[in-house]
Amino acid sequence: xxxxxxxxxxxxxxxxxxxxxxxxxxxxxxxxxxxxxxxxxxxxxxxxxxxxxxxxxxxxxxxxxxx
Numbered sequence: 001x002x003x004x005x006x007x008x009x010x011x012x013x014x015x016x017x018x019x020x021x022x023x024x025x026x027x028x029x030x031x032x033x034x035x036x037x038x039x040x041x042x043x044x045x046x047x048x049x050x051x052x053x054x055x056x057x058x059x060x061x062x063x064x065x066x067x
Contacts, residue, residue: 005030 007015019029055062
């Protein structure tokens with residue numbers, strides 16, 4: 001699927017420089033960045049769910065440990 005990505009001059013220069021260092025196209029560098037962003041966001045969401053679950057199940061013990 002195609003899309004247009006509008007970058008500032010500085011963002012474009014940074015992306016171009018990074019892609020050249022990696023030996024990949026700017027498109028591939030942008031695609032990798034998107035995949036990493038989605039992966040990190042999903043991980044953060046899973047951690048938040050797990051923390052809530054632990055808080056619900058072990059809240060009393062955690063409060064006692066904090067005293």
